[in-house]
Amino acid sequence: MSLQIQKPILVGGLVVAGLLSLDLLSHAASNGNALMLGTMAIGGGYWLWSKGRGAIAVQPIKIDPSTLTRLSEQVKLIADQLTIEGGNSASLRQSLVQALQEANRQHYRLVVTGAARVGKTSVIAALPATDFISVQPLELTETPALFEVDGAKVQIDQALQQADLVVFVTNGDLTATEFAHLSKLQQQVVVVLNKQDQLAPADRDAVYQNIQRTLAGITNQVVAIAAKPAPIKVRTIAASGDVQESIEQPPIEITPLTNSLRTVLAESGAQLVLNTTYWEVDRLKNSGKAQLNGLRRARALPIIEQRQWIAGATAFANPLPALDLLATATVNAQTIVDLSAIYQQPFSIELGQSAASAMGKLLLQLGLVEVATQAIGGILKTNAVTYVAGGLVQGMSAAYLTRIVGLTLMEYFADQDVVAAQSNPVWNSERFGTLLQQVFQANQRLTVMQEFVQQGIQRLMPDTKPQVS
Ligand SMILES: Nc1nc2c(ncn2[C@@H]2O[C@H](COP(=O)(O)OP(=O)(O)O)[C@@H](O)[C@H]2O)c(=O)[nH]1
Ligand SMILES: [Mg+2]
The missing domain is CATH 3.40.50.300 (P-loop containing nucleotide triphosphate hydrolases)
Incomplete structure (x- = not known):
């Protein structure tokens, strides 16, 4: 069987598939390989595909x-x-x-x-x-x-x-x-x-x-x-x-x-x-890095926990009137500096401050403050406590957003070289924004948020008996 492959590509491909089908029929049947004909046709298709794209x-x-x-x-x-x-x-x-x-x-x-x-x-x-x-x-x-x-x-x-x-x-x-x-x-x-x-x-x-x-x-x-x-x-x-x-x-x-x-x-x-x-x-490099990030994570998490409840208690005691204030209150320059040190990317307090203000803007721009506040308000109304104390939504939202920002910072730093190559690292706001959305989504599941709200009630209102529905 001789083939004319020099025909227009499309025709050539179909001819290859078609002619082979006939000759392979007996083998396909004897192998019980009913898919063989189909796959030959696909083979022709790939040829076209690879031709079209070059190497x-x-x-x-x-x-x-x-x-x-x-x-x-x-x-x-x-x-x-x-x-x-x-x-x-x-x-x-x-x-x-x-x-x-x-x-x-x-x-x-x-x-x-x-x-x-x-x-x-x-x-x-x-x-x-x-x-x-x-x-x-x-x-x-x-x-x-x-x-x-x-x-x-x-x-x-x-x-x-x-x-x-x-x-x-x-x-x-x-x-x-x-x-x-x-x-x-x-x-x-x-x-x-x-x-x-x-x-x-x-x-x-x-x-x-x-x-x-x-x-x-x-x-x-x-x-x-x-x-x-x-x-x-x-x-x-x-x-x-x-x-x-x-x-x-x-x-x-x-x-x-x-x-x-x-x-x-x-x-x-x-x-x-x-x-x-x-x-x-x-x-080996990747597994060593993962091991190192595990250690760092174990040190970073307690800091995040601590800061989230501080932010929560502050906002609970002095409810913030506007979303933008809430955004600002959740991003703390000192937290950024502390986490950056754990991940060997030491930020100066000035860099921490400018990163914090960029993060606050990002939280607002992405609508995360609003989404978090509404979700937490909803959970509180339906199944957490019999009444909602003034400022509780605000306090809880501040704590929640502080946590999200902290977790995102961990992801962000874990991505970097294990030890910063330069003394004052560059802040990549775009990369942070991408990670922030991912972390926010991963923590947005209702069960995760409900659990967080339960914890928050015990932290912020220790005398309240939460009613779990
Ligand atoms: N007709 C033919 N059958 C082969 C050939 N090579 C392997 N086989 C048969 O294909 C079947 C699977 O072979 P095997 O080497 O165990 O395949 P594996 O599952 O990929 O390790 C066996 O029945 C082999 O006898 C070959 O060149 N011609
Ligand atoms: Mg085998």
Whole structure:
């Protein structure tokens, strides 16, 4: 079957899908793979899509050794900071040493992945029999099947993270899900079209070329193999006219894969190991940062609690006549300064004051003061107390908004470098505004607010017995 791919793109894509459908019909039926035709059509669609967009920028980033060194320095800094702040940095340090030692290993880690029953195990079984493996030590691992409803997502991710090179196996048809998965891979990938023996010889080129084109922006390593071809029945008719049937085992076709592995590893094996190491150290950095932020959070929360009830009690005793005053009362420059110190972004009191006034304006602009006041008023009326003391809505709103601002500050600082690079950090009001809305929304659930109101009544009016409905 010869294909005219030079036609207008749209027609070309449909022709590919259409012609393949006919030829694959028998195989699709014998596999019980009713989706095959549909997915071929999708494959054609992707081709159009990738053509239209040019190359998809997912080629692995080239990490150079100095980038890795800089990242390692950051992890060390985080470990030092953990020690300073009373945390345990031993396991982070040890993991870093291990990760960097791994960078010198002499073998490559190949992880074979793909959907269920595409032939992952068969590929791994076929490889050791080749000459190539005897000269090039490889560690071959198979992930659990991708795309299963109750799939082992964690194990899959963990296995893939270890890979210097991913060998992605498919049956020769590329589904939308497979394509999406391939485009997200961090590593270089060799795509293996297995079970070539199931395709009519005339179709092989067409399927192969179509997939190669679809994946042009992702990898140039696409190989067609048969890791474990099915036995075939052969009929011979003797001169006498007697028909004889025998079962023959077609040979394994694995050479295209070994050739591809040889090329990729010779060209960029060292680079691939460097990349794996880089991403491993990057994960260490994130987990160290999370550990550090956990410590800081534990120190910041009591400060926020304390300040929220101070703001609440003040507004309760001296009810503020206007929303803008309420907004101002909830953002306290000293709280900003204190939290910034915990997160090693020390703000001067002047910077704290200007940030506080920006935050007050933001609370009003976003309508958060009004929303909070109304919600709290509503809760108080319906199910918290039998009567609403004057100023209680105001006091409670001041406490609530102080808390929201404090929680947002924690998120804001947690995002920054673990130790400020400069002595007077820059205040990014826009970033704060985005986080403020997120935190506000996350705390807006009725149950969260009701609980807060209950606490507030006990704090602000300790003699009142709240009536819980
Ligand atoms: N016809 C054919 N069948 C294959 C080929 N490779 C694997 N299979 C069959 O596909 C099924 C699944 O293979 P397996 O390697 O266990 O797939 P895995 O689930 O991805 O590990 C088995 O029945 C294999 O015999 C191949 O190249 N040709
Ligand atoms: Mg398997």
